[in-house]
Each structure stands twice: as C-alpha cells, then as structure tokens.
Amino acid sequence: MKYKSQKIAYNFFTAAVLFFVVQVVVGLIAAAQFIDPDIFFLPFNIIRSLHINALVVWMLLGLMGATYYLVPEESETELWSPVLASLQFWATIIVVLLVVAGYVIMGLNPQANKIVLGTTLLNEGREYIEAPRWADILIVISVLVFLFNNFMTILKTKKWTSIQGVLLGGLTFLALMYLPGMFFTPSISKDQYWWWWVIHLWVEGSWEVIAGAILCFMLVKLTGTEREELEKYMYIEVGLVLFTGILGLGHHYYWIGTPSYWLWIGGIFSALEPIPLLLMVWDAFRIANKHEAKITNKTAKYYVVGHALLNFVGAGVFGIIHTLPSVNKWTHGTQITTAHGHLAFYGAYALLIIAMIYIALPEMRQVKEFNYKRGLVSFWTMTISMIFISLTLIGAGMTQTIMERMIGMDYISVKTSYNIYFWIFRLIFGFGFIAGVLIFVKDYFTLGKKPV
Amino acid sequence: MDKKSARNLFIWGSIFFFVVLVILTVDSMKQLDKRTPPITEQIAEGKMAWHKYDCIGCHTILGNGSYFAPDLTKTAENKQEDYLKKWLMDPRAIKPDAAMPNFGITEKEAEDLVALLKWTSKIDTNGWPPPPILAKAADAQAKELTPGQRIYQENRCSSCHSISGIGGTTGPDLSKVADRRDKDWVHKHFKNPQELVPGSAMPSFGHLSEEDLQALTDFIMTLK
Numbered sequence: 001m002k003y004k005s006q007k008i009a010y011n012f013f014t015a016a017v018l019f020f021v022v023q024v025v026v027g028l029i030a031a032a033q034f035i036d037p038d039i040f041f042l043p044f045n046i047i048r049s050l051h052i053n054a055l056v057v058w059m060l061l062g063l064m065g066a067t068y069y070l071v072p073e074e075s076e077t078e079l080w081s082p083v084l085a086s087l088q089f090w091a092t093i094i095v096v097l098l099v100v101a102g103y104v105i106m107g108l109n110p111q112a113n114k115i116v117l118g119t120t121l122l123n124e125g126r127e128y129i130e131a132p133r134w135a136d137i138l139i140v141i142s143v144l145v146f147l148f149n150n151f152m153t154i155l156k157t158k159k160w161t162s163i164q165g166v167l168l169g170g171l172t173f174l175a176l177m178y179l180p181g182m183f184f185t186p187s188i189s190k191d192q193y194w195w196w197w198v199i200h201l202w203v204e205g206s207w208e209v210i211a212g213a214i215l216c217f218m219l220v221k222l223t224g225t226e227r228e229e230l231e232k233y234m235y236i237e238v239g240l241v242l243f244t245g246i247l248g249l250g251h252h253y254y255w256i257g258t259p260s261y262w263l264w265i266g267g268i269f270s271a272l273e274p275i276p277l278l279l280m281v282w283d284a285f286r287i288a289n290k291h292e293a294k295i296t297n298k299t300a301k302y303y304v305v306g307h308a309l310l311n312f313v314g315a316g317v318f319g320i321i322h323t324l325p326s327v328n329k330w331t332h333g334t335q336i337t338t339a340h341g342h343l344a345f346y347g348a349y350a351l352l353i354i355a356m357i358y359i360a361l362p363e364m365r366q367v368k369e370f371n372y373k374r375g376l377v378s379f380w381t382m383t384i385s386m387i388f389i390s391l392t393l394i395g396a397g398m399t400q401t402i403m404e405r406m407i408g409m410d411y412i413s414v415k416t417s418y419n420i421y422f423w424i425f426r427l428i429f430g431f432g433f434i435a436g437v438l439i440f441v442k443d444y445f446t447l448g449k450k451p452v
Numbered sequence: 453m454d455k456k457s458a459r460n461l462f463i464w465g466s467i468f469f470f471v472v473l474v475i476l477t478v479d480s481m482k483q484l485d486k487r488t489p490p491i492t493e494q495i496a497e498g499k500m501a502w503h504k505y506d507c508i509g510c511h512t513i514l515g516n517g518s519y520f521a522p523d524l525t526k527t528a529e530n531k532q533e534d535y536l537k538k539w540l541m542d543p544r545a546i547k548p549d550a551a552m553p554n555f556g557i558t559e560k561e562a563e564d565l566v567a568l569l570k571w572t573s574k575i576d577t578n579g580w581p582p583p584p585i586l587a588k589a590a591d592a593q594a595k596e597l598t599p600g601q602r603i604y605q606e607n608r609c610s611s612c613h614s615i616s617g618i619g620g621t622t623g624p625d626l627s628k629v630a631d632r633r634d635k636d637w638v639h640k641h642f643k644n645p646q647e648l649v650p651g652s653a654m655p656s657f658g659h660l661s662e663e664d665l666q667a668l669t670d671f672i673m674t675l676k
Contacts, residue, residue, distance in 0.1 A: 045509020408584030
C-alpha cells in the first residue's frame, strides 16, 4: 500500500466478506428448503432473494473496494476525497440493510409489499434486481458518487494507465446497464428483454471487463514485470469479452417471444464467449509460471490462477454445454442453469474478489510475510465443495431435463422423488462450502496479526 | 499487434457491437408487439400482482426464474380458470402438502393473475417448451386408445392427476381409484364434484356428452 487513502478499501472488503457469509448461510437454508419447503420461518422466495441479492451486494462492494485500492496506486496520488468514499460506504450499507429488513417483513407478511406510485414498496419481484425502486435510485446515486470520486482522483495526476481506463470504463458500463431494469412494462416479454440487458450485460459484459482489468492489475502486482505486454493482452481479452458477450445476449432471447433470428445470433456469439476466458487462463498460467520465483504472496497466486481457471470452467464450459438452441430448448429453465450459475459466479467473481483481498490485505496490514497455509486450505475447501455442489446440480438438471422435459413427467414428482438425493448431497457439500468460507473469514480477520 | 492498436480495436469494436445490439433491439421491440397478444388493463394488473408476490422467487416463466416451482408459461393451457383461482387463493386447501404457502392473494388479484397466465400461454416462444417426446409418441398412438382413455387425454386430466406415476400431483392419484370408488360415484362426481367432495377444486365435466362420460367412467373403473 503506497497511499494512506487506499485504506478505505478495507471497509468495503470487510462488508463484502460479511455479506459473503450471509449469502452462504441463506444458501444453505435455500438448499434445505428443496428437501422440506417449511423448514424455515421465511418462505423460499425471500430466502432466494436474500441469497442472490447478498451475492450482488458483496460482489459490488468487493469491486468497489478493489477500485478504491487500485486507482490511487495507478494514479500515484491520494484518493480525491476519502471522506466522500467513507460516506458513500456507510450510505450504501444503510440502504442495503433497509432492503434486507424489507424482505424479512415481506416474508412475514406478504401483503406488506404494497403497491405505491405504480411500484412495489419492499420487493420488485424481479430476479436479481429485487431491490425496490427507491433503493434502485439510491444505489445508482451511490455508484455515481463512487465513480465521481475515482475519476477526480485520476484527474489529479492525469495518469490514465490502461488498467484503470478499462476498469473505470467497465464500471461506467455497469452503472449504465442498471438503468434498463428501472421501469415497469406491462409485457412480461419486454420486461424480460430489458431485464436481460441488466443481468447479462453485467455478468457476461461489464463485470467480465472489470475482472479483466483487475486480473491484469493483480498479475502486474504479483510479478512486478511485463506491464506493457499484460496490458496489451488485457485489451484483447476484454475486447473479445464484449465482441462475443454483447450479442451473446441473444442466448437469452431464444424463447421469450423475441424473433427467431436471435436463435442464430445468440447461438453463434455465445458459443464464442469462452474464448476470451481461455485467453485469461493462458495469461494467468504463463505469468505465474514464468515469474514463479518472484511471487512471494502464494495465497494470492492460488486465488488469481484459480479465478482464471474456474471462470473458464464455470462461466465458459458450463455455459457452452447448454447455450446452443438445439440443446437449450430442452435444458432452458432447469437445474442445469443453476449449476452453471453457481460455478460461474464462484469462479469468475468470488475468487476474483478474494484474490484481490489477498493482494491488498498484507499491504494494508503492512506485513511482508504471513502464514499462507490457512488461505490455501480455505481455497481448496471452498473450491472442491463448489465443484461438487455444481455436479449435484448438473445431475439434478439432467434428470429434470430427461424426465420432465423429454419424457413429460410432472415437475413436482421429478423434484420430490427422483431428484431428492441430489438435493441431499448438495446440502452436504453446502456445509463443506461454508466451512471453507469460515476458514477464509478467520484468515481475513487474523492475517498478519501474529508474527510468523 | 501493439498495445495501442489493441486498445483501439477494443474501443471501436465494442461500440460497433453495441450499436448492432441497439438496432436489433429496436426491431425486436416492434416484433414483440406482433408476437404477443394485446395487453388489457387486467393483464397489466396481473403483472403487478405477479411482482407484488415475487412469484418469480420460486417459479419460472418463459423459463426464467428460480427453478423451485413449476414453469408457468403454459399453465393456463392445461388448467381451468376456476381451478387456478382456487389454487392461487389457498394452495394447501387443494393439496395439503403443497410447497406453496397461502400468501393472502385476493379474488381480484387471482383473476388478474389468471388473465396474465392466459396471456403468457399465447406468446410465440419459437416453440418452447417443446412437447415431450413421450407425449408426441402418445399422440401417435391415440388411435389405439379406448374411447375413455382418449377423453382422459383430450381433457388433460393428467395435468392434475397421475396414473402409475405419470401425470400431475395437485389432484389425487388415480392409480387405484376403482378400489376406493364405485361406478355411480365416479359418474356423479364428474358432473358435480363439489356435491360429493365439499370444497373440491375439481372443475365440473358436466358439459361432456352422456356417452363420453360413460366411456370416461368405464376407463376410470379399470384403474385397480
């Protein structure tokens, strides 16, 4: 850590880690509800809203933390306004907690989600962007303040490195792509059309661009060399992400009422989406191997390489297996999607943010040497558990595809009888995953505090 | 390729693909109006209720949602309006072990939601969901069915009831129903289910001809 104001990142990382814990705890409850829907006092829809919203929140907080850490270092100056960053942090946390309270109230009394001024008060009832409209507006303001602060920092020294250019570009794209989710349309088809702009152009667009920039930053940090070369490959990677990802959006427009030309556009472009992810794997391995002697932060290296690899496997491979229309016609809306979602988010973003935390944390605590073992144990515990969670979901998804979609059996009978063992094993591996997360949390709060 | 040309390619390439997306979006919006039925005020209200109860927090529609409960795109094609209304207002009154709780959905909201589901069932979805292979095979074999089996199929009885594990789960399993009920009871029950089972959600099939009802009853009585 070169600049004092980078320390603001610590707040964001700590909040991200805590919401990560919330996400996996409610995930465990959701998994148990697949076996017994009445096992918890809140219904499944509320638990699931919490599960996927905690995910979005902790990842956004993590990306913000990463940005606040990265921008001063790249611009070679203190943050424009640490006070504003701190205010933005606490305001965001308060909004998020209010939204969470709203979900819980709605879980206890569904009628509390009143319709006020043509929109719902507590929960918008749209997957991933359940946060009500008033919270949407506050979140947009928070992101704008965050962007403003970082742009002003860059303007102080006008050192536009490629890394921060791509990072801020990706973040601006992220902010803009939140807007198509903020209006009501009476047509469910049009609703889903714009909703996918938000969801897809986030996770397969702007977030991957941000990931590309942060990956590049981490590789430069770890090895201290080849900046020019790495930045060139970063441009190629994030370029390919958008060239394939923007029209790859078409793979969500096969069956929602949209014209049939999307079958071709979506099929072709989304089949190409794994290519940039494979390039990132090659980049990470090449750099990590070539400069192995220079890399002292072994935990960070594991997470960086693990991120690149599982981004490719989870988002790329698990995506491409069901992205072609001829396959997707049968698998669309089954647990195959859930399997893909779990491994993709874990590989692409959870590992990315944890990697960035391991890059920043030793510097923030001002330790050169720390105990690497715990970080590696948590990496393997989480990763192996998540791979098995995804495999149980793939099993459930294949069973569902064959029995419900191809043979025509009832959804409920497939879910409650034929898939029950997959749910049980998923829950068991869920406990494994939470064990890995808790090891990571312990490491996060204690790393470098005791002399090695 | 040097860094600068990689950068320019990234910037201009991304802008190019985004412009293409915007053009396709303009066209898709126009075509969506033709590929979906017209929207009435009731359907719009239904969609508001859909959001209010966060239905997508468990169900999927057009295949998108939470994978915890059945996809609802074509539900209104298979199930009758009255039945759906009763289910929405109190699922566990119909099926005591249903996963869906009672959300306190009002009668008006239930009617609006059913209107919405009728609308979604008519969207041109490029043929999704495809008819299951077995269902297609069963259609091909329809000539070999007894008249009773054919009526059972035509009236989509299997969307609620199952026989030997095939069919829906919201109505009672009919696998061994002939052991429990006699012919007169079954025949009378088709005409007025609520008279024999107070509070039953089953719609009346009194509109079928006497001949068809007899054939259907005969088929049910073979289920031992």
